[in-house]
Amino acid sequence: MSGPADALVAEVMTTGTLTGLPQGHYIGGRFVPGLSGNTMESFDPGRGRAFARFAAGDAADVDAAVAAARTALCGPWRQMGPAERGRILARAASLLRERAARFAVVESLDSGKRLTEAEGDLRGVARAFEYYAGAADKLHGDSLPLGRNYVGFTTEEPIGVAAQIIPWNYPLSTVARGIAPALAAGCTVVAKPAEQTPFTALMLAELLHEAGLPDGVLNVVTGTGAQAGAPLVAHPGIDHITFTGSVATGTAVMRAAAQHVTRLVLELGGKSPLVVLADCDMDAAVNGVIEAIYENAGQICSAGSRLVLDRAIAVAFMSRLTTRVKGLRIGHGLTNPDLGPVNSLRQLETIDGHVRRAVAAGNRVYAGAAIAKPEAGGSGWFYEPTIIEARGADDPLVQEEIFGPVLAVQIVDGADEALAAANATSYALVAGIYSKNITDALRFARDVDAGQVFINEWFAGGIEVPFGGNRKSGFGREKGMAGLRSYCKLKSVVARI
Structure with a gap:
């Protein structure tokens, strides 16, 4: 250091x-x-x-x-x-x-x-x-x-x-x-x-x-x-x-x-969709998903907390993503791990409650889904980086803001279903898409209900870009x-x- x-x-x-x-x-x-x-x-x-x-x-x-x-x-x-x-x-x-x-x-x-x-x-x-x-x-x-x-x-x-x-x-x-x-x-x-x-x-x-x-x-x-x-x-x-x-x-x-x-x-706040279409740059999209949901332990109003994934690449993409996520190091924020703690015991318990209910309902867990104890020890408030597949558009994992390192996955068939899934919550803060087809990306940006749209990079922009949401955001x-x-x-x- x-x-x-x-x-x-x-x-x-x-x-x-x-x-x-x-x-x-x-x-x-x-x-x-x-x-x-x-x-x-x-x-x-x-x-x-x-x-x-x-x-x-x-x-x-x-x-x-x-x-x-x-x-x-x-x-x-x-x-x-x-x-x-x-x-x-x-x-x-x-x-x-x-x-x-x-x-x-x-x-x-x-x-x-x-x-x-x-x-x-x-x-x-x-x-x-x-x-x-x-x-x-x-x-x-x-x-x-x-x-x-x-x-x-x-x-x-x-x-x-x-x-x-x-x-x-x-x-x-x-x-x-x-x-x-x-x-x-x-x-x-x-x-x-x-x-x-x-x-x-x-x-x-x-x-x-x-x-x-x-x-x-x-x-x-x-x-x-x-x-x-x-x-x-x-x-x-x-x-x-x-x-x-x-x-x-x-x-x-x-x-x-x-x-x-x-x-x-x-x-x-929000429940922001990150759409990944079949023609994406897969390495860039995996990196983008990890940054979108695990930065600040997922405690971001504009986190990409919903991965809306094209079925054509779902198996390969989830394999890469899960391997990466399982390798993330957890620890005290001042030691610069890959994932830090959540802010409070109350927030830790809230996150754990959401995930426990999803597991009890039968949702597929790809990674995490438990309170974590870092190897370095300590009694802080940590949650494992988690990936869970949603059971449908009305799943609480899709509809409710968890505000933690929990990624909900929705599998769709093509750009039209991805857009419908993106718009299927009461929030409308940000949205993003990974696609090499600029026409598909710009059509998504036109039709999605969100205050800000990212194309091929989550959290793109800076102080120059107006920020805010629609509906319950x-x-x-x-x-x-x-x-x-x-x-x-x-x-x-x-x-x-």
Whole structure:
């Protein structure tokens, strides 16, 4: 092992924790203790034990954070030009690259993901701030052709105070893809990271303040969804909510937002199909399937959790795929195995419950299907990389989001059946296809119901590509210029001359 993260990894593996982690909420440009004085534990998923404590916030802390954000909205931030906002975001991108090792180690320790994945996340986060730094002064309205006696134009104005409810699977990436465009647009922000993964959001807030962000423009309140998240989304001082999480919680967020007619962007997960047709590049497709479902132990809303496979190549393809999957190494995320732990004991039990029910129902198991105990030992939360064949389109393996390293296989005959299978759930987040026939691939992209489609590479694209879903996967878009406009309100102006 070599590189800038070495000493940090060694400290964690030796002591079980990391010194210098943030303390308190980040409100008004500084760390402050929770008003109640209550704290919570954060757990290392690779060892299954607590490594640090953090503030357990409640409605009083949320009130303080929203007040700070509303004050900042009318302060120097409001007078600052778009180019200067961009310069702050650009400085933040530079600082993130300088401190990427520490951010990545904390992200891996807190979430459980492999260090290499966390390092990739950091590169993406820095790029997100760089992208929106360049976009801040490119946001403009339109001239309206009303005839020679009128001048008409539109302007894009910041929506106001934006709340960010952040999930535990991609703590830093998700907070960045919301905060960066919100700040570029001129909004102020109150973020509530998941109680399982609070630390990198707090670290990011401090870094942005160092980059020049005025006090109160970005605030972070930690705590549970019930005690801190619910008061935030129901707060009358919030003008916009970006929520990433489950359908059930998203529905509750919508109800709370309706009380104040608060704008929403919801990303609620998926059960995304990865179609592999008979004419695919089989090696590339096998690699793509493994990345699509086993990255971050399958805990990705856009995971390719359904393999929709052409019967003509099913035997050969499944043989290759199963051999590869059975050889994946499991271990603590900081040791860079092939597959890390799942985030919590609760999530481990949820995954195991789905698989046990499928096995009891008679589904064919190709690989895995059990809680894992890595050879390196430890008492962390691990699940074997699993492949199970679905019994039909109505199989719970097809219809329900498992959010773990479990691949459901659906065997179909040709492109038309593959499309029908792809569209046969209530989710519509992403979809992908492996085929050498560009006509078949583009027809699939045209006809599948999904917010994003990958062709011959899963997770293709980056911050430039708008992301979001349809149906039960939510609505609204993050990333790209569409994500920037999510934090704007359009004003039309007409003058008679």
